[in-house]
Amino acid sequence: MIIGAVEAGGTKFVCGIGNEKGEVFERISFPTEQPEKTLAQVVEYFRDKQIESLGIGSFGPINIDRSSPQYGNVTTTPKPGWSNFPVLTELKKSIDVPIGWDTDVNAAALGEATWGAAQGSDSCLYYTIGTGVGVGVYAEGRMVHGLVHPEGGHVLTRRHPDDTYGGKCPYHGDCLEGMAAGPAIEARWKVKGSELPVDHPAWEMEAFYIGEALISAILLLSPKKIILGGGVMHQMQLFPLIRDHVRNGLKGYVASSALEEGGIDNYIVPPGLGDNAGLCGSIALGLRAYEESQQR
Amino acid sequence: MIIGAVEAGGTKFVCGIGNEKGEVFERISFPTEQPEKTLAQVVEYFRDKQIESLGIGSFGPINIDRSSPQYGNVTTTPKPGWSNFPVLTELKKSIDVPIGWDTDVNAAALGEATWGAAQGSDSCLYYTIGTGVGVGVYAEGRMVHGLVHPEGGHVLTRRHPDDTYGGKCPYHGDCLEGMAAGPAIEARWKVKGSELPVDHPAWEMEAFYIGEALISAILLLSPKKIILGGGVMHQMQLFPLIRDHVRNGLKGYVASSALEEGGIDNYIVPPGLGDNAGLCGSIALGLRAYEESQQR
Numbered sequence: 001m002i003i004g005a006v007e008a009g010g011t012k013f014v015c016g017i018g019n020e021k022g023e024v025f026e027r028i029s030f031p032t033e034q035p036e037k038t039l040a041q042v043v044e045y046f047r048d049k050q051i052e053s054l055g056i057g058s059f060g061p062i063n064i065d066r067s068s069p070q071y072g073n074v075t076t077t078p079k080p081g082w083s084n085f086p087v088l089t090e091l092k093k094s095i096d097v098p099i100g101w102d103t104d105v106n107a108a109a110l111g112e113a114t115w116g117a118a119q120g121s122d123s124c125l126y127y128t129i130g131t132g133v134g135v136g137v138y139a140e141g142r143m144v145h146g147l148v149h150p151e152g153g154h155v156l157t158r159r160h161p162d163d164t165y166g167g168k169c170p171y172h173g174d175c176l177e178g179m180a181a182g183p184a185i186e187a188r189w190k191v192k193g194s195e196l197p198v199d200h201p202a203w204e205m206e207a208f209y210i211g212e213a214l215i216s217a218i219l220l221l222s223p224k225k226i227i228l229g230g231g232v233m234h235q236m237q238l239f240p241l242i243r244d245h246v247r248n249g250l251k252g253y254v255a256s257s258a259l260e261e262g263g264i265d266n267y268i269v270p271p272g273l274g275d276n277a278g279l280c281g282s283i284a285l286g287l288r289a290y291e292e293s294q295q296r
Numbered sequence: 297m298i299i300g301a302v303e304a305g306g307t308k309f310v311c312g313i314g315n316e317k318g319e320v321f322e323r324i325s326f327p328t329e330q331p332e333k334t335l336a337q338v339v340e341y342f343r344d345k346q347i348e349s350l351g352i353g354s355f356g357p358i359n360i361d362r363s364s365p366q367y368g369n370v371t372t373t374p375k376p377g378w379s380n381f382p383v384l385t386e387l388k389k390s391i392d393v394p395i396g397w398d399t400d401v402n403a404a405a406l407g408e409a410t411w412g413a414a415q416g417s418d419s420c421l422y423y424t425i426g427t428g429v430g431v432g433v434y435a436e437g438r439m440v441h442g443l444v445h446p447e448g449g450h451v452l453t454r455r456h457p458d459d460t461y462g463g464k465c466p467y468h469g470d471c472l473e474g475m476a477a478g479p480a481i482e483a484r485w486k487v488k489g490s491e492l493p494v495d496h497p498a499w500e501m502e503a504f505y506i507g508e509a510l511i512s513a514i515l516l517l518s519p520k521k522i523i524l525g526g527g528v529m530h531q532m533q534l535f536p537l538i539r540d541h542v543r544n545g546l547k548g549y550v551a552s553s554a555l556e557e558g559g560i561d562n563y564i565v566p567p568g569l570g571d572n573a574g575l576c577g578s579i580a581l582g583l584r585a586y587e588e589s590q591q592r
Contacts, residue, residue, distance in 0.1 A: 222441065
């Protein structure tokens with residue numbers, strides 16, 4: 001079957017098609033402009049693709065409450081034209097297949113649990129750490145929505161004892177995103193992270209903040225796998241630093257070999273789907289929407 | 297129908313019977329001793345009760361992974377005789393009905409979502425704050441288990457700027473439980489919390505720690521309701537202090553009227569089932585086990 005996928009980002013949209021094995025056949029991308037124009041490009045792309053379902057992983061915040069009249073809207077974004085725009089309703093006017101709709105990071109978590117680093121598991125957390133920090137939550141085989149949807153990039157962590165930087169988040173100052181996203185690294189060290197040497201103390205500090213967030217996430221949610229993606233995580237030297245911080249911080253309290261030396265190397269991992277994590281996540285959303293439509 | 301319920305605590309066991317409306321008909325309790333003796337008392341209590349199913353909410357850590365050979369065991373407790381004891385297997389020898397098995401706090405969360413403060417909701421967090429801190433997680437209509445089970449009482453929070461107390465947790469020192477459970481209050485102020493006046497600065501500090509944990513939990517998990525029970529939360533003056541701390545800390549980032557002034561009074565709440573929260577939770581587990589047995 002052919003499944004359509006949209007990665008709806010604040011900067012660019014990626015559209016593609018793939019199949020129920022998570023294979024990606026083709027992809028295109030275009031900049032995010034006014035919603036009418038951008039969504040017309042989405043509709044145009046899929047016009048002759050004969051998709052049987054579609055998945056959309058979107059930048060947020062979005063409304064993912066199926067019982068709400070605003071289901072399918074982007075909600076409170078500062079992005080011109082997109083605030084309260086009914087994305088899903090607009091696309092449904094032209095695309096008559098089952099459509100799955102969720103946050104980009106929930107989609108990525110689902111994709112990784114379907115074909116990637118958490119393949120076959122009913123539980124994982126997906127972090128993207130780049131210009132911002134986002135967290136997708138997949139638990140007991142379901143994407144977690146709750147009241148709005150997870151916004152775990154903004155959890156409050158302790159401060160590194162040697163860090164005098166005040167934090168970059170316009171809401172919370174020194175939350176996880178405010179201390180650990182790419183712009184915070186650049187503001188703290190006066191140089192882009194990609195230009196810092198791999199043995200620079202910046203990375204130990206970065207691992208501290210990510211590790212603190214992961215310790216509390218493990219304790220609260222007990223995920224079976226934690227996947228760390230995004231531009232900052234291309235700095236592969238971070239992985240062993242983060243794993244050490246988490247293991248040392250948990251102090252053996254959660255009794256699982258997955259969290260011990262050896263096990264943790266397969267517990268806190270990069271995306272198994274690599275650069276296709278986002279698009280495959282949307283394919284997985286589309287697949288799930290198709291399966292749900294068959295059960296009705 | 298008659299549903300049996302067991303609140304298996306480290307200090308005492310409570311057994312009772314109730315029905316599918318969450319009504320409790322009777323209850324007894326006895327001290328927790330060696331497992332063989334205590335479980336024999338459980339079996340004896342239910343012998344003539346004609347229960348159709350049973351729910352057990354247990355102290356932990358416990359194994360709740362149905363695919364594990366150790367499913368139904370208490371695992372790494374320091375309590376003499378209980379470490380690795382196969383509680384569920386032992387009870388099944390004598391009690392031939394469907395049995396639900398989960399952590400005491402997951403059971404309480406389910407009970408509150410079934411008949412209590414989160415009635416009808418598919419999502420809530422249940423905190424018990426007493427001699428320790430435990431957290432039950434109910435999301436998308438399911439108790440969250442994951443790798444082991446949630447241990448959210450031990451999340452790492454920031455320190456209150458005026459607090460010089462080092463923390464009581466033997467594992468993590470100044471984690472939530474180490475700073476906010478009853479023994480921490482007593483160690484910090486040299487007097488039991490129940491003897492401190494309601495306007496004592498201890499309560500603002502207590503609300504700080506609980507509030508910090510809730511802010512991060514809301515951001516990571518987006519629960520639809522947060523229920524705070526346990527002995528410490530009998531100090532009702534804590535509720536407005538905690539709500540203020542959470543609302544101020546979120547800074548309007550999560551756009552939901554439930555988190556705004558007015559809404560939050562119905563969002564962070566005491567258990568709707570009061571002193572029956574634990575036993576009703578176990579009844580809810582038993583009811584769910586019965587329903588699952590009917591679907592097979």
